[in-house]
Amino acid sequence: MKAYGKSFQKLFILLWLLLSILLCGCWNYREIEDLTIVAGAALDKEGDMYILTFEVIDVAGGPEKNHSSALIKASGLTLFEASRNAISVIGNKLYWSHAKMMIISEDIAKEGLVPVMDWLARDAEIRQTIKIVVSKEKTAREILEITHPTIEVVSLAMDQVFQNKDSVTSVPRVEEWKLFQDLAQPGVSTALPTVYINEENGNKRLFVSGSAIFDKDRLIGYLNDEETKLMMFVKNEITRGLITEKIEHNDIPIKISLEILKSQTEIKPVVKDDEIKFEIDMTVHGNIGEIEGYHFHLDRKGANHLEKHFEELLNKNIAAFIKTIQKEYGVDIFGFADALSARDPKTWKKVEPRWKEVFKNVEVTVNSEVHIEGAAIQKKPIRIRE
Amino acid sequence: MWKKTNETNTEPVEKPEDNINTSTPSDQDPYGIMKPLSPVLTENINRLKDIFKYDKSVIYRCFGNRHTESFHACIVFVSNMADHKDINENLIAPILQSDLRDVPKVEMIDYLKTKVIPSMDMKETEYMDSVLQSLFEGDTVLFVDGEDKALVIRSTDYAERQITEPEFEKVLEGPREGFVENLSVNLTLIRRRIKSPELKFKFKEVGTRTRTTICLCYLENLVNERVLNELENRIDKIDIDSVVGANVIAENIVDSPLSVFSTVGSTERPDVTVSKILEGRIAILVDGSSKVLTMPFVFIESFQTAEDYYTEYYFASLNRILRITSAAISIAAPSVYLALVTFHQEMIPTPLLLSISAARQGVPFPTIVEMLLLLFAFDLVREASARISSQMGQSITIVGALILGQAAVDARFFSSLIVIIVAITGTTGIMTPKLKGAYIIIRTLLLMLTAVMGIYGLCYGTFVLFLHLFSLRSLGVPFMMGLGSVKPDEIKDTVIRTPWWFMNTRSKLVSGIASRRQSMDSRKGKMMS
Numbered sequence: 001m002k003a004y005g006k007s008f009q010k011l012f013i014l015l016w017l018l019l020s021i022l023l024c025g026c027w028n029y030r031e032i033e034d035l036t037i038v039a040g041a042a043l044d045k046e047g048d049m050y051i052l053t054f055e056v057i058d059v060a061g062g063p064e065k066n067h068s069s070a071l072i073k074a075s076g077l078t079l080f081e082a083s084r085n086a087i088s089v090i091g092n093k094l095y096w097s098h099a100k101m102m103i104i105s106e107d108i109a110k111e112g113l114v115p116v117m118d119w120l121a122r123d124a125e126i127r128q129t130i131k132i133v134v135s136k137e138k139t140a141r142e143i144l145e146i147t148h149p150t151i152e153v154v155s156l157a158m159d160q161v162f163q164n165k166d167s168v169t170s171v172p173r174v175e176e177w178k179l180f181q182d183l184a185q186p187g188v189s190t191a192l193p194t195v196y197i198n199e200e201n202g203n204k205r206l207f208v209s210g211s212a213i214f215d216k217d218r219l220i221g222y223l224n225d226e227e228t229k230l231m232m233f234v235k236n237e238i239t240r241g242l243i244t245e246k247i248e249h250n251d252i253p254i255k256i257s258l259e260i261l262k263s264q265t266e267i268k269p270v271v272k273d274d275e276i277k278f279e280i281d282m283t284v285h286g287n288i289g290e291i292e293g294y295h296f297h298l299d300r301k302g303a304n305h306l307e308k309h310f311e312e313l314l315n316k317n318i319a320a321f322i323k324t325i326q327k328e329y330g331v332d333i334f335g336f337a338d339a340l341s342a343r344d345p346k347t348w349k350k351v352e353p354r355w356k357e358v359f360k361n362v363e364v365t366v367n368s369e370v371h372i373e374g375a376a377i378q379k380k381p382i383r384i385r386e
Numbered sequence: 387m388w389k390k391t392n393e394t395n396t397e398p399v400e401k402p403e404d405n406i407n408t409s410t411p412s413d414q415d416p417y418g419i420m421k422p423l424s425p426v427l428t429e430n431i432n433r434l435k436d437i438f439k440y441d442k443s444v445i446y447r448c449f450g451n452r453h454t455e456s457f458h459a460c461i462v463f464v465s466n467m468a469d470h471k472d473i474n475e476n477l478i479a480p481i482l483q484s485d486l487r488d489v490p491k492v493e494m495i496d497y498l499k500t501k502v503i504p505s506m507d508m509k510e511t512e513y514m515d516s517v518l519q520s521l522f523e524g525d526t527v528l529f530v531d532g533e534d535k536a537l538v539i540r541s542t543d544y545a546e547r548q549i550t551e552p553e554f555e556k557v558l559e560g561p562r563e564g565f566v567e568n569l570s571v572n573l574t575l576i577r578r579r580i581k582s583p584e585l586k587f588k589f590k591e592v593g594t595r596t597r598t599t600i601c602l603c604y605l606e607n608l609v610n611e612r613v614l615n616e617l618e619n620r621i622d623k624i625d626i627d628s629v630v631g632a633n634v635i636a637e638n639i640v641d642s643p644l645s646v647f648s649t650v651g652s653t654e655r656p657d658v659t660v661s662k663i664l665e666g667r668i669a670i671l672v673d674g675s676s677k678v679l680t681m682p683f684v685f686i687e688s689f690q691t692a693e694d695y696y697t698e699y700y701f702a703s704l705n706r707i708l709r710i711t712s713a714a715i716s717i718a719a720p721s722v723y724l725a726l727v728t729f730h731q732e733m734i735p736t737p738l739l740l741s742i743s744a745a746r747q748g749v750p751f752p753t754i755v756e757m758l759l760l761l762f763a764f765d766l767v768r769e770a771s772a773r774i775s776s777q778m779g780q781s782i783t784i785v786g787a788l789i790l791g792q793a794a795v796d797a798r799f800f801s802s803l804i805v806i807i808v809a810i811t812g813t814t815g816i817m818t819p820k821l822k823g824a825y826i827i828i829r830t831l832l833l834m835l836t837a838v839m840g841i842y843g844l845c846y847g848t849f850v851l852f853l854h855l856f857s858l859r860s861l862g863v864p865f866m867m868g869l870g871s872v873k874p875d876e877i878k879d880t881v882i883r884t885p886w887w888f889m890n891t892r893s894k895l896v897s898g899i900a901s902r903r904q905s906m907d908s909r910k911g912k913m914m915s
Contacts, residue, residue: 013853017846029837031753032727033746037739059744067740097732098739127732156736 033059036092039069040101040155042140043079043116045108050116051075052082053141054094055155069153071144079119096125100159102132102176103195105140109212109219114183117217120176128177131162134212134219136196143195146204154206158195161208171228172211172237183217186341186352189333190214191231194222215331230321233314234280234334236265242289247309258310259289261373267339271347276358278336282314282368303372314368322364330360419514427458427531433514434462444521449478453485457494458531462517467524469543476504477526477539491532498530499537507540519597546571552654552676554819560696564654569599569673575656576603576671580663584608590621593629599673600635603659608666610898613682613861617668632675639681641859646824649860651683658692666897682863682896685855686880688821689713694883703882710881712814716825717851719814720757721836721844723807728753729840745801754837756800758830760808763790765826768812863895 042053076082151157182190198207211228243258262285270277341348438444451457524542552564588602620639636650662680670679694702767786835843858865878884
């Protein structure tokens, strides 16, 4: 460098700066108010045509008014075409970077997710963190037509449900990247959350609950909330949530809620002479959230007793749930194949072609360990004086 | 034009001793100040009267002696610059009354000097040049008939400003003295604080017309000789006819005159100046200016204030971090906003995106125009309120706050978010007053780049800014203190002001030698306790 002198150095830096401008991707000056912001979209199919319903956020009212939303319908032979066709309705190119939800209709889910996911994967504007749900209603569009008591934009309301849902109960939160990952993995099936409409005093209300399970990319059935929770325990996807159970204590029935603080699951394949077994080791840490019963005072002994009870409960329920899935669907929604291929690749290679058959009859044992960390008691339990 | 007069008029003045004996053409020396004094009294006085035509403030007082008729003398001084009572009592009275009968004419000056005039400071001169110089300084010149020299008697006494706290470097705790316009008072303020023979004052004269005295002030054993020589060289090379303030010197001696960053420090506080001198820096005092320059100057000094050293070091460090953060905000906040709002909308959180979008509804200008207009308006208010009295400042504030802020947003002329951004930019820009000019220029350039290329433009701009900052030198000392290869001892008083007992060596970069401030033992003792 030194041999060329200072002016060359300067020229080099300048050239380097100018050339690197060409390397950066899509950029252009566009004013923020010219963007039509898409909050979410619903995906339906009529014959050969895809029908996309966009929920766009309306900010024309200015800063004083609440944001409302508008639905735009566009159809096309491909999703991309449908989304471009929307320009002729709204005038602007749609802005997808802040889209939160993609609702897929049952019909499309049954036909297969891959064809519709392709556009999501290719479009640069759509985030990989867009959440994907399956509508249990006839069409996906209906979901966007409901009213929410506080938030006018349904997609944002739905997004908020997913932000907070895991502290109540467990619904899988599947974002685009996760779905692709699951679809690409051999022997792993995916599960998407489901939404449906709940009529309440004549108002149509949104309800996010349960999940839809898939064989590869095809919808094969639905799980309810409780089953979804058990599935997520096995898949090690539980972050927070509750286990609520009724127990008998001195012949008095008491309802107890255990708030999950931490949960860790490990699926261990045990291979012996071509026979494959799975052991599920679970460790759950939790707090007592509520004990219905005013005279029930929890000490360490009582806690140990409760821990044992919850352990038995989890072992029993999960084992039973896995049996049902094996029998009814015969689809590995838990990721046993994944565990096997990671721990014992040789055996996995052997069984991979006939994994479906193997899974149906595989033996699973569940060993759970529950630790009650605290009783969350600030005061003495309530006692009514007689 | 000025260059020409400069050449013709100043050359002979620069080297008086070379031209003194050669006959100078009158067009090069129109007042004949290069000519030696004449032994004839009236001739000298007439020459002065010729120079000060129509000027009534120059007083000529001619008198004799009560004992002899052959003695003729004349004093000249500028009224109100000299102490009239002093002249009457200690100059005119003794000469009038003492017996000068037996003194030979050629020894008269010598006799008056040694035996008659009770003045602490006087000197002889033979040239009209230095006679004039003395008059301008308020001294009194005594001409005696028959002598081709004059006696200059110190009698300076003119009105000057009181020592007050500098308006722009106020502190809550700490000394409240500030420099004044008088050089000798300023030197006193420094000398009083460093009672060491190491403290050196080196006088120089700059400005062929104004003949301004400047003084280099440093500690002999701490200053970097190489830096001192370089500074003296640069000052000697200044070829200008007038020095109206310290800034004239500063702009003439900086390493990179085209940079927006000044590599010369300036302060009006004697305590600050003294601490810089104690770090091995050189202070340049300019007569007639209350601003004192310090060199070498590094970038971090812009963020240091006198108060940092008078408050406890946790609080001082916190304030410094605030100042540095605010520099980044003031330079980059408008560009970051512009980049996010017009290029990278996906980087804004959704609720914020919605509220920005809602606020922009119906605003007529593109965001870049909106931003430039509002920043321009802010600078208008700033400049308008800088030079007016405080009573009018209030009305400016109302206009600025109500019209620019509230009404413009209500009228959908500007969006409310941009007002917030500009307000933050403006407030943070005030935190370091010495850099505010640089901020405005860099901010605008970055804004232009961002408008074209988005966040890439901002990155390139910042890149170039740092390249520039790292290429700057102040008298050869790296402006950014050679960050990257800097030693722990050098950065004890930069972003964080460490306690005094911890700063046991001086910066080697500045003073050339890493001299100790205190022994290591004293520091250990403090750490233990």
